[in-house]
Structures are given as C-alpha cells and as structure tokens.
Amino acid sequence: MAVLGYLVGKAVQWALRGLMLQAAKRTQSKLDDQFVHYLTEPVVQTGVILGLVAAEKAFGFSETVDWVLVRMLFSVLIFLWGRAWFKATSLAISALVRRESTHELVQPRTRPLFEMSIKVFLFGLLVWLFMSLWNIDGTAWLASAGVVGIAVGFAARDTLANLISGVSIIADAPYKIGDYIVLDTGERGVVTELGMRSTRLLTRDDVEISIPNAVMGNAKITNESGGPAIEHRIRIPVGVAYETPPRKVVEILERVARDNDMILDSPAPRVRMRGFGQSSKDFELLGWIRFPEQRGLAKHRLLIEVDDAFREAGIVIPFPQTDVHIKGEAGPPEGGAGETE
Known part of the structure; x- marks a missing residue:
C-alpha cells in the first residue's frame, strides 16, 4: 500500500x-x-x-x-x-x-x-x-497562554516597546535606508539598517550607532534626505562693510559658488541681501549640494574661497566695534576750590 x-x-x-x-x-x-x-x-x-x-x-x-x-x-x-x-x-x-x-x-x-x-x-x-x-481542548491552553503572556509582557516590556515602535516606524516611514537624519539629541548619520528592534546610523566619524526603536519613535527626527530629491541646501551668511556696493558683493559670491565643484549647477546658486546690520550689510549665499553629509566640507571650502575673493576685491568683512566718547570735564565753578582768598 x-x-x-x-x-x-x-x-x-x-x-x-x-x-x-x-x-x-x-x-x-x-x-x-x-x-x-x-x-x-x-x-x-x-x-x-x-x-x-x-x-x-x-x-x-x-x-x-x-x-x-x-x-x-x-x-x-x-x-x-x-x-x-x-x-x-x-x-x-x-x-x-x-x-x-x-x-x-x-x-x-x-x-x-x-x-x-x-x-x-x-x-x-x-x-x-x-x-x-x-482532540485537545484549547481553552485551558489559551488561558495559560494569557497568563504567560502577561508575565512575559512585564518582564520584556522594553523589548516589546522596541518591537511596537519598529512596526510604527515601518508603517509611518519617517526615514528609509540611505537617508541622512539628525536626532534632537544630537546624533546624526546615514541610516544603514532598519530592524524590528533598533535603527543603525553610520556617523561621519565612521562609527555605527544602534538606537532602540522606542527612542526613535519618541524623538524629533530631521530627515535631511527627505522630499522629492536628496539634494541639500546650505546657507553661508556674509557681512560686508557699508561702503561696499551690494551688486558687487552679489556678483562675487555667485561666481565663487559657480566655481565650487561641490555646488550643483541646478538648482543654480543664488545670493540674497538680508538686511542692514549694526556693523555690516548682511548677505546670504544659498547653494545646493548632492548629499547632506557633504555640508561641513562644502561650507569649509566656500568660506575659504569667499575670504580669498573678498581680499582680492578689497572688500572688508567688518567686525562689531564700539566707539566710546568721553566728555571733557567742565571748569571749576565760581567760588569753588580754584579761587583763593
């Protein structure tokens, strides 16, 4: 058979x-x-x-x-x-x-x-x-499982919190693998792994940080790779002396940004005059870089190139100054100590 x-x-x-x-x-x-x-x-x-x-x-x-x-x-x-x-x-x-x-x-x-x-x-x-x-009656087994489940829930509440937060993160999708995120506690890096218990970040120091999902679920997260594109915009504030023509400053800053190989051509870099400060005319250079983690290096290069360009053009970057005027003392009053009997 x-x-x-x-x-x-x-x-x-x-x-x-x-x-x-x-x-x-x-x-x-x-x-x-x-x-x-x-x-x-x-x-x-x-x-x-x-x-x-x-x-x-x-x-x-x-x-x-x-x-x-x-x-x-x-x-x-x-x-x-x-x-x-x-x-x-x-x-x-x-x-x-x-x-x-x-x-x-x-x-x-x-x-x-x-x-x-x-x-x-x-x-x-x-x-x-x-x-x-x-022919096993499952009622008693279900009751026992309920008691065991309560005991396990109290004993492993942190692990369960991480698992539940992991499900919430997966469903809500505030970030994905490859995104560059910044936490409100200061940690920042690229998401390398998104698990059910924790999220792993690779920092700029090439150090991997494992953060429990329960912490990630309650943290304020800035996703710098979010949006329709992964490009990131940087801002460079610049102040110049009041005798400097604004159009000349705009021209120099835009040229510096266009010549920098880390600044993207599209969207094009631009310069905006933001106001009249106490010691300077205030401008801001806006440019886009390809990846958020390049922000520090891009700012470093731009600041050096802006300083070189301003020195070459004779533009002064002022610093806060305070002028103190001392009034001279008045002469001795009549009948004062300056008169002798």
Whole structure:
C-alpha cells in the first residue's frame, strides 16, 4: 500500500508541477519554479502516508492503537505541509520585495514585518490543526497562554516597546535606508539598517550607532534626505562693510559658488541681501549640494574661497566695534576750590 501510495503521489505531483510550471513560464524569474517545487514537494509524502493509513486499517489493529497510529501519521503530514508552506512564504515575500512594480508597502525594510506576521499566522494554524487532530481542548491552553503572556509582557516590556515602535516606524516611514537624519539629541548619520528592534546610523566619524526603536519613535527626527530629491541646501551668511556696493558683493559670491565643484549647477546658486546690520550689510549665499553629509566640507571650502575673493576685491568683512566718547570735564565753578582768598 505504501508503494502504491508513493506511485499515486508521484503521478499527482508530476501532473501538478506540469500545470503550474506551464503557468510559470510566462515570467522570466526562476523564483516561480522554486515556489512550485516547494508547494508540490509534500504531495509524494502525502500519498505514502495515505497508503500507510490504508495499510494500517487493513491490519485490523485495536481501536486504541488504530486511533493513535492514524493521528501520528496525520501529524507527520501536518508537519510536512507546514514546512513546505513556510519555505514558500519566505520565497514569495522575497519575490515581492525584488519586484520594482510592487506596491510601496512591500519593501526590503518591511520584509521582516510581513514575514514574521505570516509565519506566526501559519504556526497558529498548524497548532490549531494539531490540537483538533488529537482532540485537545484549547481553552485551558489559551488561558495559560494569557497568563504567560502577561508575565512575559512585564518582564520584556522594553523589548516589546522596541518591537511596537519598529512596526510604527515601518508603517509611518519617517526615514528609509540611505537617508541622512539628525536626532534632537544630537546624533546624526546615514541610516544603514532598519530592524524590528533598533535603527543603525553610520556617523561621519565612521562609527555605527544602534538606537532602540522606542527612542526613535519618541524623538524629533530631521530627515535631511527627505522630499522629492536628496539634494541639500546650505546657507553661508556674509557681512560686508557699508561702503561696499551690494551688486558687487552679489556678483562675487555667485561666481565663487559657480566655481565650487561641490555646488550643483541646478538648482543654480543664488545670493540674497538680508538686511542692514549694526556693523555690516548682511548677505546670504544659498547653494545646493548632492548629499547632506557633504555640508561641513562644502561650507569649509566656500568660506575659504569667499575670504580669498573678498581680499582680492578689497572688500572688508567688518567686525562689531564700539566707539566710546568721553566728555571733557567742565571748569571749576565760581567760588569753588580754584579761587583763593
């Protein structure tokens, strides 16, 4: 009977694989073939187990032995199909992540959330099937699980807070891998990994910082790579002496920005006069750089080049000065100490 079951299972597997592979030929990906392989793999084992069940019935065991043996065989069958579905689920999520046309909700950073949720659901379904097969009342188990869950929740509240915050970050998407972010606590860097428990930043000092998601969820985050483009604008405030013509300052600053290889040509750099200060006419040079992490170096180069250009043009950068006027003392009053008797 087992051999017959094997042959029947092999035939059914061959037929199913043929039909499914024929449909999978419409795509160029090899993942569809692996998916079909995982789904049809337990078909042969199913045929063998059904053959063993039929053989066991033919032997005429006692009712108790028959009840135990049949459920043991079907338990093995549940395990085999569960393993196949776990593999197929991981493969399907990987395929969705790799497809560029997939909805934005399925991304590499959201993969752990989807994979964990589906596997927990499958595991719960398999446990329910196993308990139903063996006529186990799940009420007491659910009550015990509730008590254990409360105890674990209190013991691992920080870990659960990080997990819940990780889900919130993935759903809200305030940043993504590759973004340059700044926290209100002063940490800044490029997001290198977004996990369920923590977020990792790579700083400009080439140091990786791991920040719990519970902290990230409650922090004020400035995403300098956010928006439709990753370019970042820098501002260079400049003050010049009052006798300097404003148009001359604008011309020099724009030329310096255009000649700097870190400042993008589009959008074009520009200069704005911001007001009349106490000691200077105040201007601001605005330019765009390609990546936010280049801001420090770009400002350094621009400040040096602006200073060189102003010295060459004879433009003075004033500094705050205070003039003190001392009034002279008045002469001695009449009848004062200056008169003698």
